[in-house]
Amino acid sequence: MSDKTVKRLTRILSMLPWVIANPGSTVTEVQTRFGYTRRELVADLELVFVCGLPGYGPGDLMEAYIEDDEVIVDMADYFSRPLRLNPPEALTLLASGMALTSTGQAPPALERAVGKLAAVVAPAVDDALFVDLAGAEPALLDLFRTAAREHVVVDLTYTALASGATTKRLVEPWTVFSSLGNWYVSGFCRNAAADRVFRIDRVREAHVTDETFDPPADVPPPEVRYTPSEDDVRAVIRLGPTARWVAEYFPVEALSPDVVVFSASDPAVAARLLLRLGNSAELLEGDEVRQRLDEHRSLILRRYGVDGTL
Amino acid sequence: MKNVIERLLNLLAFLLTAGRPVTAEDIRETVAGYDRDNDVAFHRMFERDKDLLRSMGIPLTLTFTDVWEVEQGYVVPPRDYELPDPGLTDEERAALWLAAQVVRLGGQSTGADAMFKLGGAPMPAAGEPLAADLGLSADDLAIIFSAVAEHRVLRFGYRDKPREIKPYGLIHRHGHWYVVGEAGGEPRAFRVDRGDGFAAGQEPESFERPAGFDIKTSIPTAPWEAGDEDVVAVVRFDANVAWWADRQLPAGASRVTEADGGLVAHLPVANTGAFIGWMIGFVDEAEIIGPPELRSQLVELVRG
Numbered sequence: 001m002s003d004k005t006v007k008r009l010t011r012i013l014s015m016l017p018w019v020i021a022n023p024g025s026t027v028t029e030v031q032t033r034f035g036y037t038r039r040e041l042v043a044d045l046e047l048v049f050v051c052g053l054p055g056y057g058p059g060d061l062m063e064a065y066i067e068d069d070e071v072i073v074d075m076a077d078y079f080s081r082p083l084r085l086n087p088p089e090a091l092t093l094l095a096s097g098m099a100l101t102s103t104g105q106a107p108p109a110l111e112r113a114v115g116k117l118a119a120v121v122a123p124a125v126d127d128a129l130f131v132d133l134a135g136a137e138p139a140l141l142d143l144f145r146t147a148a149r150e151h152v153v154v155d156l157t158y159t160a161l162a163s164g165a166t167t168k169r170l171v172e173p174w175t176v177f178s179s180l181g182n183w184y185v186s187g188f189c190r191n192a193a194a195d196r197v198f199r200i201d202r203v204r205e206a207h208v209t210d211e212t213f214d215p216p217a218d219v220p221p222p223e224v225r226y227t228p229s230e231d232d233v234r235a236v237i238r239l240g241p242t243a244r245w246v247a248e249y250f251p252v253e254a255l256s257p258d259v260v261v262f263s264a265s266d267p268a269v270a271a272r273l274l275l276r277l278g279n280s281a282e283l284l285e286g287d288e289v290r291q292r293l294d295e296h297r298s299l300i301l302r303r304y305g306v307d308g309t310l
Numbered sequence: 311m312k313n314v315i316e317r318l319l320n321l322l323a324f325l326l327t328a329g330r331p332v333t334a335e336d337i338r339e340t341v342a343g344y345d346r347d348n349d350v351a352f353h354r355m356f357e358r359d360k361d362l363l364r365s366m367g368i369p370l371t372l373t374f375t376d377v378w379e380v381e382q383g384y385v386v387p388p389r390d391y392e393l394p395d396p397g398l399t400d401e402e403r404a405a406l407w408l409a410a411q412v413v414r415l416g417g418q419s420t421g422a423d424a425m426f427k428l429g430g431a432p433m434p435a436a437g438e439p440l441a442a443d444l445g446l447s448a449d450d451l452a453i454i455f456s457a458v459a460e461h462r463v464l465r466f467g468y469r470d471k472p473r474e475i476k477p478y479g480l481i482h483r484h485g486h487w488y489v490v491g492e493a494g495g496e497p498r499a500f501r502v503d504r505g506d507g508f509a510a511g512q513e514p515e516s517f518e519r520p521a522g523f524d525i526k527t528s529i530p531t532a533p534w535e536a537g538d539e540d541v542v543a544v545v546r547f548d549a550n551v552a553w554w555a556d557r558q559l560p561a562g563a564s565r566v567t568e569a570d571g572g573l574v575a576h577l578p579v580a581n582t583g584a585f586i587g588w589m590i591g592f593v594d595e596a597e598i599i600g601p602p603e604l605r606s607q608l609v610e611l612v613r614g
Contacts, residue, residue, distance in 0.1 A: 002358075002362055002365070004311060005311050005314055005315060005318075005362060006362060006365060006366055007423060008311065008315060009315050009318055009319075009366070010366060010423045010426060010427070011423070011426055012315070012319070013322075014423075014426035014427050014429075014430070015426070015430075018429055018430060032430075032432070033429070033430030033431065033432060034426055034430045035422055035426075035430075035431070047312060047315060047316060047319075048319065050316060051316050051319040051320050051323065051342075052320070052323055053323055053324065053327060054324060054340045054341065054342075056320075056342050062323075078322075078323055078326040078327050079322075079323070079326075081388075081391070081392035081393060081395075082392075082393045082426075082427040082428070082429070083366065083367065083368065083391065083392075083393060083427050084367055084368075084390065084391065084392065084393045084427075085367070085393060085424055085427055085428075086366070086367035086452075087367075087452035087453070087455060087456045088448035088449060088451075088452040089367075089420065089421075089423070089424035089427075090424075090452075090455075091415075091448055091451055091452045091455045092410070092413075092415050092419075092420045092424070092448045093406065093409075093410055093420055093424055095413065095415065095444060095451075095482065096406075096409040096410045096412065096413035096419075096420060097405075097406055097409045097410075099409070099412075099413045099442050099444060099482070100408075100409040100412060100413065100440075100442070105440065106405065106409070107405050109399070109401045109402045109404070109405040110402070110405035110406065110408075110409055112402055113398055113402035113403070113405050113406040114406075116396040116397055116398055116402065117396050117398075117406070117428075119396065120393065120394040120395070120396045121393075121396075122455070122459040125455075125458060125459045127479070127523060127524045127525055127526070128458050128459070128478060128479040128480065128519065128523075128525050129455065129458070129479065129480050129481070129525065130479070130480075130481045130482070130483075130525045130526050131444065131481070131482040132481065132482060132483040132484075132526075132531075133442055133482075135484075137557065145439060145440055148439035149437060149438070149439050159554070173439070174439065175439050175440075175441055176439055176440050176441070177440070177441040177442060177443070178441070178442035178443065179442075179443045179485070180443075180445070180485035180486075181483070181484040181485025181486070182485065201554075201557055202554075204553055204554075222441050272590060272591055272593070275590045275611070275612055276586075276587040276590050276591075276611075278610075278611040278612070278614055279614055296593050296594075297612055297613075297614075299593055299594035300590070300593060300594050300608075300612050301609065301612060301613065302594065303594040303597055304597065304605065304608070304609050306609050306613075
């Protein structure tokens with residue numbers, strides 16, 4: 001109830017200043033700008049019409065009505081400025097604008113808008129707020145975004161993060177999205193004949209084809225799905241004091257404060273982590289991971305010209 | 311709802327034009343829509359209205375009605391109510407509206423309400439396939455942001471300890487929000503999702519942000535840039551991984567592509583541990599060429 005009231009009152013207190021500042025606004029323009037149906041607009045104008053200043057006689061009430069397809073508001077000068085943005089609104093708008101600007105995907109108008117908005121809502125935050133969503137090649141982002149918008153099939157070369165395997169795929173891109181610091185493209189992979197999510201920074205090359213596709217009526221909401229599976233490789237790892245961050249950084253299952261179960265689709269992921277941790281972690285269980293760990297260790301030591309059997 | 315909105319419009323119109331603090335009794339007697347006969351009903355209604363206006367960011371401030379300081383009345387100062395005109399063009403509104411729809415905080419995009427206040431959304435932004443999730447909900451962030459903007463001290467709990475910092479800035483990088491500031495005389499960065507109970511101090515302007523502070527450089531873009539070591543590493547990446555290394559190397563790294571497609575880079579390293587961790591990710595498709603100490607540090611770690 002109160003949420004609906006707030007929404008309706010906010011819209012009225014936004015629409016009035018606009019009409020006051022832009023005399024001659026048409027019904028259609030006000031409807032489009034403030035998301036009104038004609039019926040809602042008429043209802044709000046009728047409501048305003050019976051409100052005003054104490055006395056509440058003809059000279060005290062606001063005038064608000066439609067005449068010849070124009071929206072007329074008069075006697076409402078005290079509502080000639082819109083409401084201030086509340087702090088979450090101001091932050092979300094600024095952060096949204098900055099986020100898009102940082103990707104190189106924003107028109108110059110957005111940068112100007114963020115500057116103008118910051119100047120009125122938070123003049124003291126120059127150099128104090130920043131949203132960095134960089135991290136994918138702007139050219140690739142742009143290619144996928146355009147292809148998704150125009151429903152064009154993309155031919156891409158992808159190197160999986162876990163296994164390092166490189167494959168070529170034909171993908172029907174649906175959504176380009178950023179989550180937890182990485183950019184992804186979701187879509188239908190024709191080679192896998194299934195929905196897939198690709199991390200854009202692992203796309204080595206991408207080309208648009210001259211083939212288009214019909215997107216599904218309901219594109220699944222974009223998300224990075226980490227679904228633990230029966231096929232996952234498990235490693236039980238004891239973490240020394242300098243390796244405790246692993247328990248906070250990765251989605252592990254803690255068996256005790258210093259023993260965790262690390263699951264991944266590929267043993268190489270756990271093996272690389274263990275190599276990084278060196279003596280500060282110990283693999284307690286996980287044969288596949290141990291095997292891969294030994295392989296990686298010898299490969300690295302050979303590369304550095306050191307005998308791995310020491 | 312119609313009656314509530316009429317009453318609130320009348321109340322706001324009265325408060326914005328009164329030009330003086332008005333007592334609850336004035337409001338009850340003057341503003342259309344309030345119950346004049348029943349004390350309990352009036353107070354309940356008035357409390358609800360104040361809460362609702364406050365939730366919209368319109369605080370009714372209590373202040374003494376005269377110098378004798380006997381009676382208190384309500385005012386809505388214009389600076390608390392009115393949005394100064396940012397002078398947006400429709401093109402800029404459209405760009406902002408698109409960004410607002412693309413980006414989510416705490417799973418939600420900016421509501422249309424905020425755009426309405428800015429003069430509405432001149433065109434629908436349908437069919438945009440772009441989406442970005444900035445994680446946390448805007449509520450904690452807004453408290454921090456206000457503290458940063460108003461130079462208020464910020465208090466919160468972090469790893470089970472109470473903290474008090476001078477917040478200089480707020481940044482989202484690598485998928486996380488950080489508040490950066492001074493804690494106990496030292497520059498520090500705190501991950502916002504690991505803190506709780508964020509509260510801004512009562513006093514605005516209680517510190518000055520150091521001249522030259524730039525939030526963009528407060529959190530390193532690569533993990534090996536965070537530290538106080540000072541080493542220039544020379545590394546070689548084989549052709550198969552050169553594209554991937556190239557994307558992650560900082561802008562300041564020098565790069566030379568060799569005949570076989572391999573990449574040799576020189577780059578400054580401030581945290582050798584983090585850097586070696588990154589190099590191990592390439593297994594045997596990359597190698598630290600120098601300096602020798604960095605090479606042996608990696609070998610020692612891998613040997614175990």
